[in-house]
Amino acid sequence: MKRKYACDTDRLLGALDEVSAFGRTAGGGVTRLAASREDGQARDWLRARLAEVGARVLIDAVGNMYGVFPWVGPDAPFVFAGSHLDSQPAGGRYDGAYGVVAALEAARAIACTTARGGPKPTRNLAVVNWTNEEGARFAPSTLGSAVYAGLVETEFALARADGTGITLGSALEDIGYRGGDAPPRSLAAYLELHIEQGPELEREGKTIGVVEGNWGTVKYVVEIVGESAHTGPTAMARRRDALLPAAELILFARELSDQTGGALLSSVGRLDVHPNSTNVVPGHVRLYAEFRDADANRLEDARARFEARARALSTPSVSVALTRTVDRPAGAFDPALRALIEREAHGAGYATHRLATVAGHDSIPLRAVAPSAMIFVPSVGGVSHNETEFTPPEDLAAGADVLTRVLTRLMTS
Numbered sequence: 571m572k573r574k575y576a577c578d579t580d581r582l583l584g585a586l587d588e589v590s591a592f593g594r595t596a597g598g599g600v601t602r603l604a605a606s607r608e609d610g611q612a613r614d615w616l617r618a619r620l621a622e623v624g625a626r627v628l629i630d631a632v633g634n635m636y637g638v639f640p641w642v643g644p645d646a647p648f649v650f651a652g653s654h655l656d657s658q659p660a661g662g663r664y665d666g667a668y669g670v671v672a673a674l675e676a677a678r679a680i681a682c683t684t685a686r687g688g689p690k691p692t693r694n695l696a697v698v699n700w701t702n703e704e705g706a707r708f709a710p711s712t713l714g715s716a717v718y719a720g721l722v723e724t725e726f727a728l729a730r731a732d733g734t735g736i737t738l739g740s741a742l743e744d745i746g747y748r749g750g751d752a753p754p755r756s757l758a759a760y761l762e763l764h765i766e767q768g769p770e771l772e773r774e775g776k777t778i779g780v781v782e783g784n785w786g787t788v789k790y791v792v793e794i795v796g797e798s799a800h801t802g803p804t805a806m807a808r809r810r811d812a813l814l815p816a817a818e819l820i821l822f823a824r825e826l827s828d829q830t831g832g833a834l835l836s837s838v839g840r841l842d843v844h845p846n847s848t849n850v851v852p853g854h855v856r857l858y859a860e861f862r863d864a865d866a867n868r869l870e871d872a873r874a875r876f877e878a879r880a881r882a883l884s885t886p887s888v889s890v891a892l893t894r895t896v897d898r899p900a901g902a903f904d905p906a907l908r909a910l911i912e913r914e915a916h917g918a919g920y921a922t923h924r925l926a927t928v929a930g931h932d933s934i935p936l937r938a939v940a941p942s943a944m945i946f947v948p949s950v951g952g953v954s955h956n957e958t959e960f961t962p963p964e965d966l967a968a969g970a971d972v973l974t975r976v977l978t979r980l981m982t983s
Contacts, residue, residue: 573919576974577672577679579967585671586966589615589655590663599957600663604656604702605633605738610745612655616670616699623678625697629749632727633742634714636753637697639677641684641981647758649980650940651676651973652698654714654932658706662765662959664949666703668966669763673697676974680981689982696754700932701742702727708738709858710789710895715932718753719939733842757940759907759980762933763973764944765961766925769952776923777968778915779946780908785928786869789860789896792819792880796888798845798853813843813852815883815890822879823859826872834872835862835928862928864900898934907943907976914975920968929954945972 592615593600593608602608613635617627620637628636640646653669677697684691700718705711708730716722728739728748742748766772771779796810820838827836842856859876863869877892884890908924915922927944936942947969950960 575967575971576978577675577970579970582671582675582970583963583966585619585675586663586668589667589671593657595660595957597660597957598663599660599959600657601659601661602655602657603659603707604704605707605741605745605747607745609656610747612667613699613745613747616655616674619674620697623674623681625677628751628753629747630718630751630753631724631749632714632717632738633701633747633749634718634753635699635747637674637677638754639681639695641691642694645756646692646694647756648694648696648754649758649977650696650698650760650936651762651977652700653762653764654700654703656702656704656706658704658955660957661704661955662957664765664959664961664966665767665954666764668765668961668969670697670699672763672970672973675970676977679974680978683978691981692983693758693981694754695977695981702738703932707732709791711930712932712935713738716935719935721935721938759904760933760936760940760942761907761973761976762931762944763969764931764946765954765959766946766949767929767952767954768949770925771923771946771948772950772952774923776921777947777965778911778920778922778972780912780915780922780924781903781927781944781946782908782924783902783926784898784900784930784934785862785864785926786866786900787860787862787896787898787930788869788873788894790858790876791893791895792816792857792859793891793893794855794857794888796851796853799851801849801851804851809851810853810887811851812855812888815888816841816855816857818883819857819859819876819880823861823876826861826875830868833863833865834868836860836872860896864926866900898930901934901937903933903937903943904941907941910979911943911945911972911976914979915972918971918975920972945969945976
């Protein structure tokens with residue numbers, strides 16, 4: 571017997587194919603960096619689809635998009651559902667975009683049910699696309715949602731610059747998404763559907779992940795300044811090589827993880843080296859480092875030791891300055907929303923598994939202003955931020971089904 575879904579899953583899968591065309595790579599993934607031309611194309615696509623289903627589209631000062639369905643009236647509280655459309659370089663086609671597209675289809679399904687005489691909504695709904703969740707072009711990550719939650723100032727977010735010096739504000743201007751609309755503020759709940767990006771659901775043989783909370787995360791930008799010089803005639807004793815302290819910090823970050831048997835996750839995923847020439851001693855290096863752990867004490871120890879090592883590497887000839895850009899403690903999502911997700915999933919016949927998210931998501935800053943929760947679906951092999959990222963169609967459909975059922979409950983309770 572064919573399963574009956576709460577939303578049109580064929581349209582969901584077709585919409586995912588459509589949005590994946592913006593920034594598609596030869597390897598089947600996407601490169602759709604925040605506020606890039608490709609991101610603008612995906613935003614235009616979403617704007618048109620929201621208009622098709624009767625949503626009013628608002629764009630705030632940092633480019634967050636809100637597809638508003640004011641079914642009850644301007645004074646009624648809102649439920650938000652969504653994720654992000656930006657990607658990593660050569661990233662996967664499901665990360666972020668799946669949650670936006672599924673929220674769109676859920677909104678469409680609820681609107682159709684209401685039009686056919688179904689239960690009347692008691693809350694308004696907004697489908698949301700948050701700006702710069704990935705942080706691949708403009709650091710730090712989750713900028714748009716953090717601004718909405720009041721954790722980051724608008725001016726700070728707009729002033730973030732990419733590796734070429736282009737700011738988020740000017741990039742949003744270029745693609746036509748630096749808006750001026752006031753976003754909905756009476757927020758009753760936020761729901762985010764996402765691929766797991768890890769192996770746990772697949773390993774457990776479960777379809778729906780009920781996300782209990784998040785790991786702690788600390789991220790840094792380290793500025794190392796020496797002096798550029800010719801690699802030929804400049805004697806070794808006179809060189810002020812900015813890349814040497816960077817190399818030491820990279821190895822030290824890995825050493826900190828190795829000392830915990832890999833329980834502490836560490837990474838240096840980006841280096842900006844200037845002038846980046848084969849015959850010039852590097853005069854300026856910008857290094858991006860991060861640590862993640864479920865154990866707060868272990869994370870604090872890594873933070874203290876990394877900062878101390880960075881300070882110790884600073885000398886009169888090569889300066890090392892460290893800025894902590896993210897300091898996100900481990901935390902829990904709303905218990906009532908988690909229970910509702912579990913009930914609706916079980917009622918629809920899906921096997922669930924409780925787990926934590928190691929990755930950061932927009933749902934984490936949103937927790938500061940409203941009850942927030944996440945739904946996960948399996949990632950094959952746990953692979954993500956990679957062109958081969960994959961989730962089977964039946965699991966994508968299941969996640970959208972559960973999201974629609976949970977939103978329906980929230981909208982009509």
